Amino acid sequence: MKERLEWIDQARGLSIFLVVYGHNFPTYEPYIYSFHVPLFFFIAGIFHPSEVRFKGIIKRGKTVLLPYFIWASLLFLFWFFVGRKYGKSATQDLSVIDNFIGIFYAQGGQKYMDWGIPMWFLPCFFVLFLVFSVVRKIKNQFLCNGIMLLCILIGFGWTRISEVHLPWSVDVALVALSFYLAGNLLKKWLNQLTKKKAAIAFVVFLGINILGFYLNTGKVDMYRSLYGNELLFFVSGLAGSIASVLFFKAVPIFKFLSYLGRHTIVILATHLRMLTAIKLVLVFIFGITVFEFTEIEKVLLSVLQLIMIVPIIWFVNKYIPILDGQIKKR
Numbered sequence: 001m002k003e004r005l006e007w008i009d010q011a012r013g014l015s016i017f018l019v020v021y022g023h024n025f026p027t028y029e030p031y032i033y034s035f036h037v038p039l040f041f042f043i044a045g046i047f048h049p050s051e052v053r054f055k056g057i058i059k060r061g062k063t064v065l066l067p068y069f070i071w072a073s074l075l076f077l078f079w080f081f082v083g084r085k086y087g088k089s090a091t092q093d094l095s096v097i098d099n100f101i102g103i104f105y106a107q108g109g110q111k112y113m114d115w116g117i118p119m120w121f122l123p124c125f126f127v128l129f130l131v132f133s134v135v136r137k138i139k140n141q142f143l144c145n146g147i148m149l150l151c152i153l154i155g156f157g158w159t160r161i162s163e164v165h166l167p168w169s170v171d172v173a174l175v176a177l178s179f180y181l182a183g184n185l186l187k188k189w190l191n192q193l194t195k196k197k198a199a200i201a202f203v204v205f206l207g208i209n210i211l212g213f214y215l216n217t218g219k220v221d222m223y224r225s226l227y228g229n230e231l232l233f234f235v236s237g238l239a240g241s242i243a244s245v246l247f248f249k250a251v252p253i254f255k256f257l258s259y260l261g262r263h264t265i266v267i268l269a270t271h272l273r274m275l276t277a278i279k280l281v282l283v284f285i286f287g288i289t290v291f292e293f294t295e296i297e298k299v300l301l302s303v304l305q306l307i308m309i310v311p312i313i314w315f316v317n318k319y320i321p322i323l324d325g326q327i328k329k330r
Contacts, residue, residue: 008245011244024293035236035239036240038222039244041183042183052133057130071119095111099115118269128180131177132180148177158174216236266309274308275305278301
């Protein structure tokens with residue numbers, strides 16, 4: 001499945017909106033975190049190529065790792081000259097060396113990536129793509145599935161035996177393999193569903209997602225390798241991912257989300273800096289120094305961040321498309 005599908009783009013757009021909204025500390029943050037990152041991995045699995053050669057891996061590196069390193073370098077420079085001197089960063093003794101190392105360590109966390117924590121996702125995604133592509137080369141289906149399962153169990157098990165976060169979030173990538181594999185296996189079923197059947201299935205999977213979320217009393221945050229009960233996390237995250245895709249399959253009318261879904265890298269890289277710009281305006285123009293927003297204000301804040309990013313998306317795609325994961329056609 002290589003062609004663009006409007007309803008899939010809308011589901012991806014919802015996920016990136018929830019990333020922006022989730023970083024504004026909404027009341028419903030715990031629920032959002034139960035499925036919004038798994039949704040990204042699930043959708044990526046739907047579009048995994050039927051066959052991946054070495055050239056395909058190189059191309060994926062260009063569209064994922066190259067924009068990562070460019071954005072990471074730019075964000076680090078902004079943080080070095082401006083960001084670390086203001087706000088919460090100014091109150092902490094953060095190492096410039098550690099944050100520079102963080103560009104290459106790419107695990108996330110304030111110690112190493114105070115300049116742009118959300119960027120952890122891109123190297124992690126490349127690792128996931130690589131692992132899935134390599135394991136799927138195994139011709140024996142039983143052995144292939146067994147190794148897939150073993151990788152997933154290692155990902156979950158690592159957090160139980162070690163507090164060390166692996167470079168490029170390798171441990172998270174192994175956990176994400178479960179959602180990626182599910183998306184790859186379910187793509188034909190999802191594509192063949194009628195809108196009516198999709199609507200019915202949406203209700204069922206949404207119920208499973210909510211039930212799994214409420215039963216899983218532990219905190220969930222994939223980049224920190226926090227899953228609560230691993231089985232409930234997987235069930236809730238997978239059901240929430242399927243429900244999200246099914247909703248837009250049944251009601252594919254949210255065109256603005258399609259636009260967001262096609263430009264996730266730029267949004268991922270810039271949305272926190274847009275929040276910085278908004279807060280600077282509130283401080284220097286309106287004299288507001290305490291940022292306590294209502295829930296409605298947090299939603300509006302997220303929308304405003306996205307509106308501010310639109311000109312950046314236009315500029316990037318016109319002049320530097322690689323920053324949005326696009327290779328300019330000659």
